[in-house]
Amino acid sequence: xxxxxxxxxxxxxxxxxxxxxxxxxxxxxxxxxxxxxxxxxxxxxxxxxxxxxxxxxxxxxxxxxxxxxxxxxxxxxxxxx
Amino acid sequence: xxxxxxxxxxxxxxxxxxxxxxxxxxxxxxxxxxxxxxxxxxxxxxxxxxxxxxxxxxxxxxxxxxxxxxxxxxxxxxxxxxxxxxxxxxxxxxxxxxxxxxxxxxxxxxxxxxxxxxxxxxxxxxxxxxxxxxxxxxxxxxxxxxxxxxxxxxxxxxxxxxxxxxxxxxxxxxxxxxxxxxxxxxxxxxxxxxxxxxxxxxxxxxxxxxxxxxxxxxxxxxxxxxxxxxxxxxxxxxxxxxxxxxxxxxxxxxxxxxxxxxxxxxxxxxxxxxxxxxxxxxxxxxxxxxxxxxxxxxxxxxxxxxxxxxxxxxxxxxxxxxxxxxxxxxxxxxxxxxxxxxxxxxxxxxxxxxxxxxxxxxxxxxxxxxxxxxxxx
Ligand SMILES: [Zn+2]
Numbered sequence: 001x002x003x004x005x006x007x008x009x010x011x012x013x014x015x016x017x018x019x020x021x022x023x024x025x026x027x028x029x030x031x032x033x034x035x036x037x038x039x040x041x042x043x044x045x046x047x048x049x050x051x052x053x054x055x056x057x058x059x060x061x062x063x064x065x066x067x068x069x070x071x072x073x074x075x076x077x078x079x080x081x
Numbered sequence: 082x083x084x085x086x087x088x089x090x091x092x093x094x095x096x097x098x099x100x101x102x103x104x105x106x107x108x109x110x111x112x113x114x115x116x117x118x119x120x121x122x123x124x125x126x127x128x129x130x131x132x133x134x135x136x137x138x139x140x141x142x143x144x145x146x147x148x149x150x151x152x153x154x155x156x157x158x159x160x161x162x163x164x165x166x167x168x169x170x171x172x173x174x175x176x177x178x179x180x181x182x183x184x185x186x187x188x189x190x191x192x193x194x195x196x197x198x199x200x201x202x203x204x205x206x207x208x209x210x211x212x213x214x215x216x217x218x219x220x221x222x223x224x225x226x227x228x229x230x231x232x233x234x235x236x237x238x239x240x241x242x243x244x245x246x247x248x249x250x251x252x253x254x255x256x257x258x259x260x261x262x263x264x265x266x267x268x269x270x271x272x273x274x275x276x277x278x279x280x281x282x283x284x285x286x287x288x289x290x291x292x293x294x295x296x297x298x299x300x301x302x303x304x305x306x307x308x309x310x311x312x313x314x315x316x317x318x319x320x321x322x323x324x325x326x327x328x329x330x331x332x333x334x335x336x337x338x339x340x341x342x343x344x345x346x347x348x349x350x351x352x353x354x355x356x357x358x359x360x361x362x363x364x365x366x367x368x369x370x371x372x373x374x375x376x377x378x379x380x381x382x383x384x385x386x387x388x389x390x391x392x393x394x395x396x397x398x399x400x401x402x403x404x405x406x407x408x409x410x411x412x413x414x415x416x417x418x419x420x421x422x423x424x425x426x427x428x429x430x431x432x433x434x435x436x437x438x439x440x441x442x443x444x445x446x447x448x449x450x451x452x453x454x455x456x457x458x
Contacts, residue, residue, distance in 0.1 A: 008313055009245035010272060018318055050267035052326075059262070059311070059326035073324060075313070077267050078240040078247050080275035081129045081217035081285075 001026055001068035003033060011051065011074045014043045024066065030055060031062040033072055051076045090114045095187050099141050107303045113141060117188075119300045120450060122146040122209040124197045124225055126173040128275060128285030129215035129239045129292060131163040136293035137213075138181040138188060142300070144450065145181065146209060148193035149173040160275075160282035191449065197221055202228035204419045207443075208450040211299055213292050214238045217274050219266040226251050226259035230334045231342045235299055235308075239292040241280050242273070246288035246314040249307050250295055256308035257328040258335045284316050358427050359439045361414050363447040369439065373412035378426045379445070383418050389445070397422045400429055409435045416441035416448075 005020050012018045015037065022033055030053045038044040052059055054073040055066070066072070088096060088110055095117070102108040102116075119142050123130050126149040137145055153161070153168045153176055168176040178192035195201065197216070206212055206228040214225045214236055222238070229236035229252035236251040238259065251258040275285075291312070298304045310323045334341040361369050375392040377384065378400060388394065395403050397417065407413070407430075415430070415438060417423040423440045430438055441448065 008315065009242045010278075012245070013243075018315070046268060046271040050263060050265060050271070052262060054324035054326075057322075057324050059324055073313070073322070075311070075324070077219070077263050077272055078242045078245060079217065079219045079222065079267075079272050080241045080278070080280055081125050081127050081215050081239065 001028070001066070003066055003069070004071045005033065005037070006071065006073040008074060009076050009078050011044070011047065011076050014041055014047075028066050029062070030060060030064050030066060030072060033066065034062065034074075037074075047076045088114060090117050092187075095141065098185075098187065102140070108301060112301045112303075115302075116141045116297070116300055117143040119211075120144040120146070120209040121211050121213065121296060121300070122148065122205060123213045123215055124148050124221065125215035125217065126161075126163065126177040127151075127157065127215060127217060128160040128241065128280065128282070129289035130173075130177070130213070131161045132286045132289035133213050133215055133239075133293040133296075134177055134181055135163055135184060136290055137296065138185045138190070140293075140297055141185065141188060142297075144189045144191065144209075146191040146193060146205070146450075147174045147177050147181070148195055148197050148205065149177070150194060150196040156276075160280065160285040162286070197224065199224060203232055204444075204446060206232045206234050208446055209234065211235045211237060211296050213296055214240075215289060215292065217276070219272075222259060223266060227334050227341045230258050230339075237292045237296045237299070239288040241275065241284050241288050243278055244281050244284060244315065244317040246284050246291075246316075248288060248291045248295065248312040248314070249310065250299070252335070253299075253306070253308045255328070257326055258332060260334045260341075261329040261332045261336075262311060262326055264329070264332070281316060284314070287314060287316070358424060360442040361439045362442050363450070366414065366441060366448055369414055373414050373437075373439070375441075376407070376413040376415045376426070377445070378415060378417050378422055387449075389448075392416075397426050400426055404430070404433050407435070409433075409437075412437040412439070414439045414441055416445050418444045419446055420444035 003022050007015045007018055052075045056071055099113050102113050121142050123134050126147050151173050153164045153171055155169050163177050163180050172194040174192045174194045178190040181190050202224050212229055226236050235253045238249050240247045295307055298306050310325055313322045330337045377392040377394045378397040380396045415423040415426050420443045427438050427440050
């Protein structure tokens with residue numbers, strides 16, 4: 001199945017893109033999408049615990065299941081002011 | 082015949098100044114009067130605080146507190162538009178307050194050149210109707226959210242990084258808090274601040290202005306506030322999205338079994354519970370002082386912030402040695418900064434035979450928060 005990933009703030013920079021598509025096996029969860037990206041970009045590791053995920057516009061836990069066509073937004077904390 | 086709008090709370094001059102608000106049905110005279118009666122605390126007078134403070138002041142919010150212990154640096158001027166070059170080196174709260182007073186002399190500004198910390202968070206939040214989180218430090222963001230949850234005040238949150246911004250409202254009734262969204266702070270150094278990573282100046286203007294707009298909506302009770310929604314502003318892609326999030330039953334601050342505030346993190350938890358000492362409410366102090374003296378027991382470092390005319394000043398730490406300066410036949414209203422030490426002082430005075438004692442509930446901070454003409458800080 002295919003999911004669309006939107007990356008924000010620091011993660012957009014680390015992934016060098018604000019939007020990408022991932023091919024995942026059926027039954028994959030949000031955390032599997034993150035693991036796939038973290039495998040490609042080691043720098044994601046230090047944001048692993050603090051990043052939240054929105055699936056189709058709703059923040060969900062990282063073990064939430066994914067379905068074909070879902071959109072995941074990766075939301076690292078932003079602290080500047 | 083011309084009918085003129087009149088208002089018990091707003092002068093003709095104020096009605097003219099705010100006329101473009103009065104023309105909006107959602108605001109109108111009643112809304113403008115609500116704003117005039119409202120008190121807002123802005124934590125951080127930096128990139129977000131600059132626009133937020135200016136729009137809140139211009140809008141006629143009756144009392145605005147601005148707290149910041151930092152001073153203006155030349156590198157701030159790229160985005161912190163409340164300051165001018167001549168402010169470099171001055172405390173931000175003091176410089177911002179000066180600018181706001183000239184922008185709108187009809188409102189009161191509390192300049193607080195302090196750090197918003199665990200020792201004063203709840204006492205300060207309690208004095209205002211809403212708080213704007215315009216800080217640039219994660220620990221302070223958690224502290225603001227926790228204090229707002231405990232004091233049941235809305236926390237209008239904004240944050241920025243380079244081209245990306247976030248806005249939301251935490252701590253509102255039945256709404257989630259900052260810890261529901263981000264339960265734990267990122268490891269130090271993993272998320273750069275504006276000073277480390279840089280920021281597009283105009284983004285600070287967008288996000289701080291949006292915070293002001295959300296705060297005004299809350300105060301007016303109009304529209305759909307960003308409660309349980311996180312707004313994501315991406316200036317590079319020119320996209321604005323919102324995602325929904327819920328209160329987390331396991332949240333350590335606002336969940337089913339909260340742990341925050343149950344330990345002595347914040348000083349207010351240590352307040353004496355109840356007492357039989359007659360209390361004077363801040364609103365009634367002026368009246369009571371016609372027949373009584375104010376005994377101000379703040380320490381000298383607290384009293385430099387300002388004091389009431391005619392008050393007898395004896396710091397609590399010197400009270401036992403200086404009681405002879407007081408007359409037990411007289412009535413005293415004992416006051417400290419927040420109304421905790423004053424209870425202790427009343428107990429000592431009673432032991433010494435004083436009987437005509439009252440204590441100022443909420444301390445001089447509470448009094449200052451209710452008196453527009455009194456720039457106590
Ligand atoms: Zn919470």
